[in-house]
Amino acid sequence: MKLVRRMWLWGAVVPVVAVAAALGVAVQVFRVVLERALDEALLSQAAAESVSLFDAPDGRPHLHVEPSPLAGEVRAFVPATRLYGPDGTLLGEFPPESPAVSDRVVPEPGPTSRLETRTLASGQRVRVLTVQVRSPEGVPHVLQLVASLATVEQPVGTFTSVATVLALLLGGVLIGIQGWQAKGLARRLHGIAEQVVRSRDGGVVSPAPGSEPRDEIMEVHLALADASLRVRAAREAQERLIARAAHELRTPLALMRTGLDLALRRERGAEELRTVLEENRREVDRLASVADALLELSAAAGATLDLQDGDLRALLDDAAAGARAEADQRGVALRVEGPADAPCRMDAMAVRRAVDNLLANALRYAPRGSTVRLELARRDALWEVAVQDEGRGIPVNHREDVFTPFHRLERDAGGVGLGLSLVREVARGHGGDAHVADSTSPGARLVLTLPMR
DSSP: OOHHHHHHIIIIIHHHHHHHHHHHHHHHHHHHHHHHHHHHHHHHHHHHHHTTTTOSTTOOOOOSSTTSTTHHHHTTTSOEEEEEOTTSOEEEEESTTOOOSOSOOOOOSSOSEEEEEEEOTTSOEEEEEEEEEEOTTOOEEEEEEEEETHHHHHHHHHHHHHHHHHHHHHHHHHHHHHHHHHHHHHHHHHHHHHHHHHHTTTOOOOOOOTTSOOSHHHHHHHHHHHHHHHHHHHHHHHHHHHHHHHHHHHHHHHHHHHHHHHHHHSOOOHHHHHHHHHHHHHHHHHHHHHHHHHHHHHHHHHOOOOOEEEEHHHHHHHHHHHHHHHHHHHTOEEEEESOSOOEEEEOHHHHHHHHHHHHHHHHHHOOTTOEEEEEEEEETTEEEEEEEOOSSOOOGGGTTGGGSTTOOSOGGGOSOSOHHHHHHHHHHHTTOEEEEEOOSSSSOEEEEEEEOO
16 A cells, blocks of 8 residues: 555544544433433422422412513423323413323322433424322322423534534545645655665765755665665775785786796796796795685674673783794884783684784884884773884874775785784774874884773
8 A cells, every 4th residue: 555545544534533433422422411411400390390389378289480580581491391180181381382292191100200202293302201299188290391302402413513524624634634744755755765776776875855854764864875875885895805806816826927938938947947936836825815814804894703701911912922923033022011801792713813913013014123012901991902013103194094905005014905904894893993093102003992891
């Protein structure tokens, strides 16, 4: 079902039907209340008449409404009152010539009063109260009050008509409002859907216009726009990674092929062939390093982390111990600083791999006789792991570039340019980050942050 029809149904038709049903119940309740009020009025008037039917000087029974000075004013709406004698003959009535339910009403044994609804010969429905009254001598008489139910039907009919008109007007207004709202929502959703379809082909979902209301659809639009930008950035990063990986792989392959072609062009001696094979071996090692780094980066980006409680300081001590042999070979001192106990929920293998890359990067650029410091500090709910060397440092305009795959500040410095990319992937996988920080001493300061929990 279309959005417009669904909103018409649930936002207009169903509410109007519910209102109509409620009005039907209200009409019946209103009718019952009016009929009860009419019965109470009949009983009240009958009580007033019955206590004074026989108070005339001669003891003759009589009605008190007729001689009242207000008889003319109440004639139009007062119940018709009739008094019958012990033999059922009519002794008096008000107003004169009022419609009679019965010509004769003879007192009968049983209840002293009776309320009932009757229909006259004219088709008029009336409410009849019959009361047996005894004279001071004990002679039974009958007092009968008749009220037309038109006094109930008329206000009920008026209420029903007004309520029906209001319900129809309400239904029309609701249908109009819901239709207008539904068309606006449908237009916005169709716009989002079209942009999402375009984004499949590399497009970007444009930001929501400022004129649109800030509601759930706006939030969806903003989320889709942000997601499309992230997808496009990830796609571009992937394309750059593939291009750079292809370049990194093409160079050693080209060198290997050139060397082999030269070796096969004419007869070569054993020493020349050995030289070619050694060169190819070095290029194969280079290809293996690039492939291993790519696999490691891919695993860090797509793997599910196995988070467990551990001691980050112990991990740093183990990483420093593993790198100390290379540090000694390069003539570089390696020092670990920070608290002795650092509880952290982490994937120990992934974090160890990231720290190893940070240390390898620092040792690669640290001059002989210098010191590489592996520092651990707590910043609110984060652990901050910093590796400080005393090399030439990283220029400010390259501080983000060094985390780009295959980016190397110096082509002859060794490595394949994927180590710091791996560090950032591991950090962000834990909910932290990696960056180049300002340093008060010479050299580069690379920082890895990890949440404690």
